Amino acid sequence: MGHAPRAASSRTFPPPYPEGLFIARARGLLLTEFVLLDSHGQEFGRLRLRGSPAAEFRAGNYAATFEASGRRYRIVAHGEEVLVAVPKGRSIDELEISCGDQTYEAQTSLFRNLAVASYPGGEGAARLSGGLTGRRYEALFAPGDGCALPVAVFLLWHVAANRRRALLMGGLMGG
Numbered sequence: 779m780g781h782a783p784r785a786a787s788s789r790t791f792p793p794p795y796p797e798g799l800f801i802a803r804a805r806g807l808l809l810t811e812f813v814l815l816d817s818h819g820q821e822f823g824r825l826r827l828r829g830s831p832a833a834e835f836r837a838g839n840y841a842a843t844f845e846a847s848g849r850r851y852r853i854v855a856h857g858e859e860v861l862v863a864v865p866k867g868r869s870i871d872e873l874e875i876s877c878g879d880q881t882y883e884a885q886t887s888l889f890r891n892l893a894v895a896s897y898p899g900g901e902g903a904a905r906l907s908g909g910l911t912g913r914r915y916e917a918l919f920a921p922g923d924g925c926a927l928p929v930a931v932f933l934l935w936h937v938a939a940n941r942r943r944a945l946l947m948g949g950l951m952g953g
Contacts, residue, residue, distance in 0.1 A: 791860075791928050792840040796822055798921035802934055804913040812915070812934065825935060827942065833935050844935050853932060861928050863936075875932065877925035884933065888941050891915075893933040895926075904930040912941050 796816035802825065805811045814823040814837075823837035831846030835853075842855035851873075853861040866872040866883070873884040875895060882903050884895040891908035903926050904919040915934055919926035 791823075791835070791842070791931070792837060794822060795921075795927055798919055800917050800919075800927075800930070802915040802917065802938075804938075812938065814931070823931075825931060825938075827935070827939055831939065833939065835931055835935075844932070851932070851936065853928060861925070861932055863932065873936075875929055877928055880923070880925050882925075882929055884929075886933070886937055886940075888937065891937065891941065893937050895929045895933060904933060906930060906933040906937060908937065912938060 796814075799817045800822070801815045801819075802812040803815065805813060810827050812825040813821055814825060816822050823835060826834045826836075828834060831851075833844040835842045835844065840855070842853050842860060845852050845854065849865050851863040852859050861875060861877045863873045863875040863884070866874050871886050871888075873886070875882040875884055881898060882895040883898065884893060886893040891910070891912055893904075893906040894902060895904040896902050902920070903923060904917065906915055906917045908915040915938070917930040917934060919930040
């Protein structure tokens, strides 16, 4: 079992940060864009799925791209890697995520529309849960950790993009 490569930069998403919680609401019938709202219902960013396997996060003047290459995922902003994730071993639902100097272990469940990232000791860093249709998600994350928000937004992208791909292919519905 290999370790995730370290992200080249500890640069995280720009302020203003939501305080430990955000809601993501899908726009459009094909779930191609999520509006990200803080706990007061104020929009702080948008995540646009740009086809498989890319996406873009925007918050004000800040923009980051989400990319997948083989079994490696990454978030890039201003030409630098912000976050890198790789599957653990041959698992399709366990990831090792690196952001700055922090490493997280994540488990995802597309069927349950759920993802959880934890610190190596097991303490939770980010939790994403969504409704049955995948049109609304709630993310809880450690507010004191500068990488917990990027990890939560990455989990949103990872779960939403893979569910969308499976649904379009008929995989989750048995079609």
